[in-house]
Structure formats: C-alpha cells, structure tokens
Amino acid sequence: xxxxxxxxxxxxxxxxxxxxxxxxxxxxxxxxxxxxxxxxxxxxxxxxxxxxxxxxxxxxxxxxxxxxxxxxxxxxxxxxxxxxxxxxxxxxxxxxxxxxxxxxxxxxxxxxxxxxxxxxxxxxxxxxxxxxxxxxxxxxxxxxxxxxxxxxxxxxxxxxxxxxxxxxxxxxxxxxxxxxxxxxxxxxxxxxxxxxxxxxxxxxxxxxxxxxxxxxxxxxxxxxxxxxxxxxxxxxxxxxxxxxxxxxxxxxxxxxxxxxxxxxxxxxxxxxxxxxxxxxxxxxxxxxxxxxxxxxxxxxxxxxxxxxxxxxxxxxxxxxxxxxxxxxxxxxxxxxxxxxxxxxxxxxxxxxxxxxxxxx
Amino acid sequence: xxxxxxxxxxxxxxxxxxxxxxxxxxxxxxxxxxxxxxxxxxxxxxxxxxxxxxxxxxxxxxxxxxxxxxxxxxxxxxxxxxxxxxxxxxxxxxxxxxxxxxxxxxxxxxxxxxxxxxxxxxxxxxxxxxxxxxxxxxxxxxxxxxxxxxxxxxxxxxxxxxxxxxxxxxxxxxxxxxxxxxxxxxxxxxxxxxxxxxxxxxxxxxxxxxxxxxxxxxxxxxxxxxxxxxxxxxxxxxxxxxxxxxxxxxxxxxxxxxxxxxxxxxxxxxxxxxxxxxxxxxxxxxxxxxxxxxxxxxxxxxxxxxxxxxxxxxxxxxxxxxxxxxxxxxxxxxxxxxxxxxxxxxxxxxxxxxxxxxxxxxxxxxxxxxxxxxxxxxxxxxxxxxxxxxxxxxxxxxxxxxxxxxxxxxxxxxxxxxxxxxxxxxxxxxxxxxxxxxxxxxxxxxxxxxxxxxxxxxxxxxxxxxxxxxxxxxxxxxxxxxxxxxxxxxxxxxxxxxxxxxxxxx
Numbered sequence: 001x002x003x004x005x006x007x008x009x010x011x012x013x014x015x016x017x018x019x020x021x022x023x024x025x026x027x028x029x030x031x032x033x034x035x036x037x038x039x040x041x042x043x044x045x046x047x048x049x050x051x052x053x054x055x056x057x058x059x060x061x062x063x064x065x066x067x068x069x070x071x072x073x074x075x076x077x078x079x080x081x082x083x084x085x086x087x088x089x090x091x092x093x094x095x096x097x098x099x100x101x102x103x104x105x106x107x108x109x110x111x112x113x114x115x116x117x118x119x120x121x122x123x124x125x126x127x128x129x130x131x132x133x134x135x136x137x138x139x140x141x142x143x144x145x146x147x148x149x150x151x152x153x154x155x156x157x158x159x160x161x162x163x164x165x166x167x168x169x170x171x172x173x174x175x176x177x178x179x180x181x182x183x184x185x186x187x188x189x190x191x192x193x194x195x196x197x198x199x200x201x202x203x204x205x206x207x208x209x210x211x212x213x214x215x216x217x218x219x220x221x222x223x224x225x226x227x228x229x230x231x232x233x234x235x236x237x238x239x240x241x242x243x244x245x246x247x248x249x250x251x252x253x254x255x256x257x258x259x260x261x262x263x264x265x266x267x268x269x270x271x272x273x274x275x276x277x278x279x280x281x282x283x284x285x286x287x288x289x290x291x292x293x294x295x296x297x298x299x300x301x302x303x304x305x306x307x308x309x310x311x312x313x314x315x316x317x318x319x320x321x322x323x324x325x326x327x328x329x330x331x332x333x334x335x336x337x338x339x340x341x342x343x344x345x346x347x348x349x350x351x352x353x354x355x356x357x358x359x360x
Numbered sequence: 361x362x363x364x365x366x367x368x369x370x371x372x373x374x375x376x377x378x379x380x381x382x383x384x385x386x387x388x389x390x391x392x393x394x395x396x397x398x399x400x401x402x403x404x405x406x407x408x409x410x411x412x413x414x415x416x417x418x419x420x421x422x423x424x425x426x427x428x429x430x431x432x433x434x435x436x437x438x439x440x441x442x443x444x445x446x447x448x449x450x451x452x453x454x455x456x457x458x459x460x461x462x463x464x465x466x467x468x469x470x471x472x473x474x475x476x477x478x479x480x481x482x483x484x485x486x487x488x489x490x491x492x493x494x495x496x497x498x499x500x501x502x503x504x505x506x507x508x509x510x511x512x513x514x515x516x517x518x519x520x521x522x523x524x525x526x527x528x529x530x531x532x533x534x535x536x537x538x539x540x541x542x543x544x545x546x547x548x549x550x551x552x553x554x555x556x557x558x559x560x561x562x563x564x565x566x567x568x569x570x571x572x573x574x575x576x577x578x579x580x581x582x583x584x585x586x587x588x589x590x591x592x593x594x595x596x597x598x599x600x601x602x603x604x605x606x607x608x609x610x611x612x613x614x615x616x617x618x619x620x621x622x623x624x625x626x627x628x629x630x631x632x633x634x635x636x637x638x639x640x641x642x643x644x645x646x647x648x649x650x651x652x653x654x655x656x657x658x659x660x661x662x663x664x665x666x667x668x669x670x671x672x673x674x675x676x677x678x679x680x681x682x683x684x685x686x687x688x689x690x691x692x693x694x695x696x697x698x699x700x701x702x703x704x705x706x707x708x709x710x711x712x713x714x715x716x717x718x719x720x721x722x723x724x725x726x727x728x729x730x731x732x733x734x735x736x737x738x739x740x741x742x743x744x745x746x747x748x749x750x751x752x753x754x755x756x757x758x759x760x761x762x763x764x765x766x767x768x769x770x771x772x773x774x775x776x777x778x779x780x781x782x783x784x785x786x787x788x789x790x791x792x793x794x795x796x797x798x799x800x801x802x803x804x805x806x807x808x809x810x811x812x813x814x815x816x817x818x819x820x821x822x823x824x825x826x827x828x829x830x831x832x833x834x835x836x837x838x839x840x841x842x843x844x845x846x847x848x849x850x851x852x853x854x855x856x857x858x859x860x861x862x863x864x865x866x
Contacts, residue, residue: 222375226411229371234383234416234482235516241367266370307445310415318482322415323445324408347374 028087028117031055031131035113041153044112048133051116055131065132067095067160067339070151072102072176078166079136081331087117087134088332093339094119097134098154100147108141110150148175155179162339169200172207180211182342184335187352188217192253194359201257201356205349212344216334217255218351221282223327224299225262227310228284230322231297237312237320240288240295244269247286250279253359259284261355262347276358301326381407381805383416384486384518385477387470389501390493391421391432391456395524400492401439403797408446410794412802416483418453420473424460432456453481461497467508474510485517488805491524498523499540506544513549522551522804525616526607527813530829531822538815551804552813556617558796558803561759563811564785565624565726566633568753568761575751576629578730580705585748587625587711588727588864591618592719594671596844597693601684608691610663610825610832613715617724619646619821620813621755622699622713625726626706635810639817646820648703649711657831660699662840662851663692666718669844676718676844690839692832693717696852698859699824712856714863718844723866724755738776745769745777750864760784 032054034047069086073079079101086097113136118129139150155161160181163170167189170177177183185207190200207213232238247263249256256276263286264274285298294315301308306326313319327333386404388396407413421432436451437443457473459466478485489505491498502521505511513519521541528534541550556562569575578584591613597604604612623642626649630637652660667678680687694716701711730749738746743766750764761783769775794802803811831837840849847863856863 223411225371226375227415229369229375230380230411230415232369232371233380233414235366235484236482237416238367238369241370266373302445305445309445312415314482318480320415320481321449322413323449324411325444325446345374 028119028132030115031118032116033113034115035111037111038109039112041110041150044110044114044135044137045153047112047114048135051114051133052131055116055118065094065096065156065159067093067162067181068098068154068156069095069339070098070100070161070163070176070180072100072147072163072165072170074166074168076101082164082166083134083136085331085335089335089339093336094130094132095339096132096154096156098151099134099136100150101136101138102144102147103138103140104142104144106138106140106144108143110140110143111138112136146175148179151176151179160342162342164335169203170207172203172210177207177211182212182214183207184214184216184338186216186334187258188220188252188254190254194253197253197257197359198356201352201359205352205356208344208349208352212342213348214338214342214345215258215348215352216331216338218258218345218348219334219337220327220329221255221259222337223308223324224259224282224284227299227308227322227324228286228297231299231310231312231320234312234318234320236318237295237297237314239290240297240314241267243290243295244273244286244288246273246275247284248275248277249282249284250277251282252278252280255282257355257359258351260358261353262351264354264358265350266347271358274358379802379806379808380412381414381417381802382486383414383481383483384488384805385418385420385474385483386488386490386801386805387420387422387474388490388492389422389461389497390491392423392425392427392435393492395492396421397435397439399797400490400801401436403795403801404450405440405443405447406795406798407802408450409444413446413450416481417450418455418477418481418483419450420454420470420477421456422461422466422470423456423458426458427456429455453477461493461501461504464504464507467504467510471508471510485514485519486805487518488520488522490522490801490804495523495526495537499537502541502544511544511549518549518807519545520549520551520804520807521545522553524553524555526611527552527818528822529606529611531819531826534818534822538818542815547815548809550815551800551809552815552818553800554616554620554813555796555800556620557811557813558798558800559755560793560799561755561785562621562624564759565621565753565755566638569624570629570633578751579728581707581709583730584709585729585731586709586859586861588729589618589621589625589711589713589725590727590864590866591621591715591724592722592847592866593717594719594722596666596676596679596718597682597685599683601682603684604693605685605689605691608663609693609695609715609717610828614695614697614713615821615825616813618713618715619817619824621724621726622646622649622711623817625753626701626711628705633810635808638810639814643814643816643820645701645703646817646824648701648706649824650700650702651824652699652827654827654831657827658837660697660855661828661831662694662696662849662855663828663832663837664694664696664716664840664842664849664852665689665691666693666716666844667841669718669846671718671720671845678841678844679717690832690835692839694719694840694842694848694852695828696848696855697828698855710859710861712861712863714848714852716842716848719847720845721866722757725752725866726755727752727864727866729861729864738774742773742775743777745775747778752864752866758784 032051071082083099115134163180164184191197249259281301283300288295296313299310307323309323311321433451623645626645627641630641665679697713699711728751732748746766752762763781766776767779842849
C-alpha cells in the first residue's frame with residue numbers, strides 16, 4: 001500500500017477530521033486509523049476491536065451493522081472513488097466496508113489500512129453517533145487470485161454480503177461470488193460500442209442466473225420508469241397500453257438500451273416500433289391509440305427547473321402532468337437505493353435480454 | 361366479442377414494492393385551518409416529492425372562509441416555501457369552495473366540482489373526504505355528503521371519510537357520533553385517525569413481536585411480572601389551555617394513544633398483518649382489559665395537576681396559572697392507572713400506566729418487567745446490582761429496544777450486575793421515516809385501514825376509561841398536585857408501591 005508506513009502504527013489518529021469530535025459536517029468523520037504494510041490478516045482483524053476500544057474511550061458509539069460491502073477495484077482511482085461512495089453510504093446503511101485492490105503482478109504481500117468512521121444518525125429529538133469500519137487491502141502476488149480466502153474472515157456473520165466490481169463485470173465462475181448475497185453492477189459504465197454492450201449484457205444474464213444482480217443504472221432509471229408507468233394508472237389511459245405503436249427513447253448508450261429493452265419486453269413491441277436516439281439526457285415518448293383517440297405519453301427532463309416531467313396528452317381532451325425534482329444521480333444515491341432492495345429483478349432481466357438483442 | 365377487461369399496467373411491474381396513491385381527488389374540509397396548513401399540505405407535498413402521488417390528482421379545499429381559487433392556490437404554495445416542481449402542478453389542479461358546512465349548496469357545488477375535475481384530469485371517481493374541522497361538525501358534514509350521494513362509491517371508484525380524534529367526549533357521545541356517521545357511510549369507508557398509529561415506531565411494536573420468534577414465548581404471564589406504559593411530556597398546555605380544560609389527560613392521551621399502544625402490546629398474534637387481522641386482535645385484547653368498577657377507581661387510578669417547578673433549567677408556572685385555564689380548574693394533567701387483563705396470556709399481570717405533562721423528559725415507552733429468577737444461586741452480596749430482566753420498547757424519542765440482563769463484573773470475585781443491551785432503530789435504519797400524517801394520508805387514499813381505528817376499538821377504549829370519567833366528573837374525587845419536573849404525585853407512587861413494585865426511572 002503506497003501510503004502505508006512500513007513500520008505501521010496502532011491507533012494512529014486520523015488527520016484533518018480529528019477524533020471523537022462531534023461531526024461538524026454532514027459526512028462521516030474518520031475517528032481512528034490503523035495501517036501496516038506486509039501484514040497478516042489476523043493482525044488486521046485484531047485491529048478492528050482495538051479501533052473501537054479506543055473510540056469508545058471518548059464516546060460510546062453504537063455498534064450496529066446491516067451488511068458487509070465488498071468492493072474489488074482494478075485501479076487506485078476506482079478504489080478511492082468507490083470507497084468514498086461507500087463511506088457516504090455508511091451514513092445511511094451502517095456496514096463493514098472491505099475494499100480489495102488485487103495486484104497479482106506485485107510482490108506477494110498484503111498491505112492494510114483499517115479505519116473507524118463515525119456517522120451522525122439523526123433522531124427525532126437528538127442525534128447519536130454510529131460507527132462503521134472500512135478496511136482497505138492491497139493484495140500482491142498469487143493471493144490476488146484467491147480473494148475469497150481474503151474476504152471470508154472479514155464478513156459479518158448472518159448479514160448480507162454485497163459485492164461490487166466497478167467498471168468491470170465479474171466472472172460468474174469467480175469463487176469470490178460464492179460469498180455474495182447480491183452483486184452490484186453498473187450497465188451505464190459499459191460501452192459505448194454496441195458490440196461491447198451486447199456482449200456484456202449477455203454475460204450479465206449469465207451472472208443473474210446464479211445470484212441476484214442489482215444494476216445501478218437500472219436503479220437510476222427507476223424515477224423515469226415510475227413516471228411513465230404512472231401515466232397509465234388512470235383507467236382511460238390504461239386502455240392505450242395495448243395500442244402503443246411507437247416508442248422513442250433518447251439517451252446515452254446503456255440507459256437508452258435498457259429503457260428500450262424494457263419497453264420492448266413489457267409492451268411486447270416489435271423492434272421496428274422502437275426508435276433509439278443518442279442524446280445527453282434520457283427522454284421517453286410513447287405514441288398510442290385507442291378507439292380512434294390518439295395518446296402521447298412522455299417523460300422528459302427540464303434542465304431549467306431541474307425537474308423531470310411526465311405528461312399524458314389525449315386527443316379527447318384529457319391531459320395530466322406531473323413533475324418531480326431531478327433525481328439524485330450520484331453514485332452514493334444509487335448505491336443507497338440498490339442496497340435497500342437486494343432482490344433478483346425479473347423485469348430487469350427481461351429488459352436486459354431485449355437490450356442485448358437491440359445492441360448485437 | 362369486445363373484452364371489457366381493463367388492460368394490466370405492464371409498465372408498473374416490479375415497481376410495486378412502493379405503494380402509491382391511485383388517481384383521485386382529496387377533498388379537505390377545514391381547508392383554511394391550522395391542521396391543513398401545518399400538517400396536511402406538507403404531508404401532501406412530501407408524498408409528491410417521494411413520487412407517491414399520481415399524475416391524475418387534485419385537491420379541493422372546502423371551508424367557511426371566503427376565498428377564491430387563486431387565493432387558495434396561493435395559500436397552498438405559501439405553505440411549502442421550498443416545494444419541489446411537482447407541487448406547483450398539484451396546486452394548479454386544486455380549487456376551493458367557500459361555504460357553510462350545514463348548507464346544502466356547499467355540497468351541491470362540491471359534487472359539480474368533482475365531476476368537472478374527474479372529466480378534465482381523468483382521476484376517476486376516487487374520492488377521499490378529509491375532515492380537518494372541529495369534531496362538532498363531523499356528523500353534519502358526513503350527512504350532507506350523503507344527501508348529495510357523495511357517500512356512495514361510484515363503479516370503479518371509492519368514497520372514504522377521514523376523521524381525527526377525539527371521537528366523542530365519552531362512550532355515549534362516541535356512540536352518537538358513530539350512529540350519525542353510519543347513517544351515511546359504511547364502517548369500511550370510515551378512517552379514524554389517531555396519528556400515534558402513523559408513527560413508524562408504534563408499528564415497530566408489531567415487527568418486534570411478530571417478526572421474531574424469540575420474544576413471543578416470553579410474552580405472557582409465565583415470565584412477565586408486570587407491564588409499565590409511560591407517555592411523558594415535558595411541555596405544559598402551551599396555547600391550548602382552553603381546549604385542555606375540556607379534555608384532560610384521560611381523554612387527550614389515555615383513551616386513545618395509550619389504549620392503542622396497550623392493545624398492540626397485549627394482542628395475540630394475528631393470522632395476517634392486515635387490517636382485519638390486526639384490528640380484530642386489538643379489539644379482543646382491549647375487551648380482555650378488566651373495566652374498573654366505579655367504587656374501585658380510587659384504588660386503581662390517580663389524577664393530578666402540575667404545579668410550578670423547573671423543566672430543563674427553566675422555571676415554569678403551575679397549570680392553573682396557564683392562559684385559558686381556570687384558577688380553580690379540576691382538570692387532570694397527569695393520570696396513573698393500574699389495569700388488569702382477564703385472559704389466558706395476561707391473567708395476574710398488572711399493567712401500570714402513567715401519563716402526564718411537565719414531566720422530567722419527553723418519552724413514550726412500554727416496559728415488560730420479567731419475573732426474578734426462581735432461585736438466585738449467587739451469594740446475596742454478589743448480586744446487589746442485579747435486577748429482574750426488563751425488555752423496554754422505546755417509542756419516542758430515540759426509538760429502539762433495550763434488554764436488561766445480568767452479567768459478571770470482570771475480576772476475581774463472582775459479582776453480577778445489570779447491563780443493558782441497547783438497539784437503536786436510528787442506528788440501523790438511517791433513512792428518514794415518513795411523517796405520521798404522510799403515512800396515514802397515503803393509507804387513506806390507497807384504502808388501507810390497518811392503521812386506522814375501527815368503531816368497536818373506539819367503543820371498547822371508551823368503555824375502559826368511562827368509570828374514571830364518571831368518578832372524576834362527580835367533583836369530589838381527589839386531585840393531587842405534582843411539581844413540574846417531577847415524575848408525578850406521591851399517590852401515584854403509592855399506587856404501585858403497595859403491590860411491592862416501583863415505577864421505572866426512564
């Protein structure tokens with residue numbers, strides 16, 4: 001680990017955040033840090049209660065965890081970005097975060113950094129601190145190919161284990177996945193070449209056959225899907241659903257393919273009834289008819305008002321319009337929603353299968 | 361042959377993990393009032409922001425205050441200074457009818473307005489009538505709705521009436537109110553709100569009891585010595601002095617909030633966590649509570665009124681010096697009560713209840729005090745710090761569960777003492793829970809009555825407290841005083857101490 005001191009130091013205090021002070025900012029604060037190079041996993045495990053013991057000398061932290069989050073990063077930038085997002089997530093879902101940085105071509109050694117973070121839980125009348133652990137492991141040599149043996153000791157018993165591989169799709173045969181209750185992926189980060197999209201989507205379908213897969217891009221698209229579906233809640237509008245004859249989806253590669261796949265599979269459309277267009281932001285339009293009446297159903301983004309609008313316009317005169325604040329597009333927000341619902345999603349799987357056909 | 365079956369909304373598949381209101385219209389009576397402004401409009405806006413309201417949605421405000429549609433829309437916008445973009449659309453769809461609640465023209469106008477909205481917006485005939493008015497007009501509004509047929513759900517639609525506590529002033533007036541409502545609305549159309557049930561942590565009592573196998577076997581007379589329910593407020597009557605003079609702690613807290621918490625604590629596991637399953641069991645539990653005899657009231661109940669004192673470092677006046685309160689007031693601000701339950705599970709387990717204003721801290725909790733171990737194997741001096749186990753459900757604030765049990769003190773000697781295992785909901789679920797009104801408003805529009813109080817629950821709860829009302833209404837029942845900032849009067853301590861027990865110090 002490049003930042004680690006070779007001699008290490010137990011109980012080394014975190015830098016600028018200070019220790020044990022009430023959080024002055026919204027985000028979690030580092031309370032205690034331990035780091036050491038060329039270390040055994042037993043030493044890392046022993047550091048965790050030591051970090052808590054030191055912190056509890058200053059204030060009683062609630063020891064609560066709801067899951068173990070494991071992230072496997074191919075490069076340092078991914079490790080840092082993901083750790084930051086996971087950390088913010090720790091303020092919503094107290095969990096043990098394990099960040100793995102495999103380096104099979106490096107010297108066989110494990111460098112470790114363990115940190116105790118303090119988040120502020122907002123109560124009805126008073127706030128109280130929640131503590132969670134973050135463990136970074138840089139694994140050099142052959143051990144990098146046996147990550148399941150590295151992760152297993154850090155998994156919290158009886159709680160879900162969520163794994164994330166940013167910017168890569170995991171190999172369904174990877175033994176590490178046997179520890180996972182669910183796998184997080186992000187189809188937005190694939191592509192933009194249609195071949196890459198098609199290939200990756202088929203690989204994801206294979207992975208989804210083995211365990212629940214949660215797609216962060218699909219999570220981000222949920223407000224658009226909800227708004228469009230909501231336009232068909234009034235009974236009269238619902239009559240138009242079987243009569244959809246043209247669907248148009250604009251957006252970047254990935255999101256537009258997934259939304260297109262969703263419309264194809266849910267509405268049983270033919271490929272020629274779907275138009276995909278490249279655009280900076282997502283927009284969906286459906287044209288339909290029912291007993292001679294024309295209906296237009298659209299969901300669009302309004303940058304000026306930072307809003308998303310859903311609108312149904314029927315030639316018979318009825319129209320409905322609904323607006324929402326532009327959803328939070330951050331990685332942290334997507335992760336937070338994703339880990340709240342770690343189930344296999346059959347609608348996503350069908351959308352993915354159709355999207356794979358759209359992007360051969 | 362043409363099919364008349366409505367197509368399924370296939371685009372909604374997989375999105376149903378979140379419950380959303382169907383297309384419809386919310387009619388609020390008392391739309392110019394404080395409850396609408398402080399609670400209902402913010403709750404609606406939050407529902408809109410959380411994507412829980414449909415595109416085909418409108419609100420119609422009805423009140424006696426003269427106001428144009430535009431003024432009402434200004435009022436709606438002004439109520440939410442930081443509203444999201446969707447709120448403006450809801451406001452645009454909303455309108456106002458000024459009129460007397462007793463006048464048929466008000467309701468004829470409402471009927472016409474609903475038709476216009478339903479045709480223009482395609483909301484369908486889903487109508488929720490929310491009575492944010494004084495209770496005295498509940499019956500009149502309900503009957504006036506009936507006269508124009510708005511009590512009858514149209515095909516494919518719904519007509520629901522939402523009213524807030526108090527549901528009567530005593531058992532008799534509650535009967536009268538129910539009879540008037542039932543002349544025009546069926547019981548399954550009536551949604552009686554006690555906002556306490558909308559609190560996430562009250563619902564957590566159900567989760568703790570019925571989602572966990574380890575607690576339920578202990579949840580009976582076999583292991584529990586007694587139950588203590590505490591609903592404590594630090595505030596006095598604030599600006600509600602004249603209202604409180606007509607209510608008192610028994611009507612304001614015990615008959616509704618406490619009885620709801622009590623029934624959730626005592627009830628048997630329902631066959632299903634749905635409206636009928638839960639409400640049937642709650643009523644059964646309340647019916648098992650032994651109604652005190654009039655002559656026994658002095659032995660099982662204490663009433664008291666706060667005197668001056670200190671709360672959180674501030675000197676506060678006594679109740680009789682508060683605005684709107686009579687200098688000779690006999691209204692109780694504190695109630696302590698001992699109840700017993702005649703059923704297989706709870707026979708012989710006393711339930712001690714206390715509630716009051718100007719107590720040292722604000723909290724609501726249910727404490728199950730377990731029996732002591734049958735034989736203490738340790739020398740007496742080794743267990744001086746050991747008490748029987750207790751399981752405490754904290755409903756507010758700092759919602760959570762605490763289990764008190766004995767543990768060895770580290771060292772050579774074998775000493776045991778109490779330790780607390782503390783679970784805080786806020787530490788496991790850091791998401792902001794919905795406000796009680798937000799939850800209940802959505803439930804009413806969706807048509808889920810689980811968290812609303814059924815007619816027989818109201819009646820049974822009044823039945824439990826009616827002897828106290830009768831005894832205390834006679835004028836010669838003792839009324840103790842207690843210093844603000846204390847846990848209540850001396851007679852309340854006597855009430856529990858003569859059973860060889862003590863109030864907890866939460």
